[in-house]
Amino acid sequence: MTARLMIVDDDPLVRSGLKLLLGGDRDLEVVAEAGNGREALDTHNAEPVDLLLMDLRMPVMDGIEATAMLKGLNSPPAVIVLTTFDADDYVVRALAVGADGFLLKDTPPADIVAAIKNVLAGQPALSPTVTAALIKQVVDGHGDDRSVPARRAVESLTAREREVALCLAKGASNAEIAAELFMSVATVKAHISRIFTKLDVSNRVQVAIVMHDAGRA
Known part of the structure; x- marks a missing residue:
């Protein structure tokens, strides 16, 4: 299509x-x-x-x-x-x-x-290096005011979802996540959809920012 x-x-x-x-x-x-x-x-x-x-x-x-x-x-x-x-x-x-x-x-x-x-x-x-640079710019100057809600949001994830979220924070593609965590691409997509909902975000960079704020990336 x-x-x-x-x-x-x-x-x-x-x-x-x-x-x-x-x-x-x-x-x-x-x-x-x-x-x-x-x-x-x-x-x-x-x-x-x-x-x-x-x-x-x-x-x-x-x-x-x-x-x-x-x-x-x-x-x-x-x-x-x-x-x-x-x-x-x-x-x-x-x-x-x-x-x-x-x-x-x-x-x-x-x-x-x-x-x-x-x-x-x-x-x-986004390449992993660009993602890292962008995250740094977003979080610089904001102090710790976002760390508590970020940690709470990450705690709402299951252990498997946290693993996927960490891979997202590193800039990994769906195929790379599937290979690293030994799951199908379809399963990765399903996890990502749930992660977006639980963290109240709409893209991978925002997942990376939340993980960074929570001290997980």
Whole structure:
């Protein structure tokens, strides 16, 4: 089944370039474009898509606010943020509100397609080193004010779920978790779904942050 995509960027040349790049893949279809976050929300509400490639700095409504609102929907789409810096504070904030990953705007075309398909399949779109850097930026300056609720949240997990959550915090893919913990990929996905619910998070980076705050990663 072809995945429906929306490209959100205030630069029409960027939108055109991405649409051209993605047009050659039969599994992906760019069905909508938007020049800012508000337009993206209105377009998605009228005709839902599976995944949005979301620029961060845009007029009217930026990508962070748009991502937060999209992720608050009953059936939220996947969101990959677009950026020019891999340690940009905007990226950290976007991931904190639920973005499923990020891509640098100069990422090779094949890697962009692979990242989109990974996210649509529930796989991470962040390398372990980038995940670690982002977690550090998120937790720096917050002291211990989040450690107690984080520990309580982690204690709500079963022993097996904690093992899976720890693997997520290390940036492991579903296949890598399955191999390490000797379970099927389908079982890994089921554990991840329950972990997201119990920790009240929507992506792997947020799981990693909770595990870090709880002193488990």
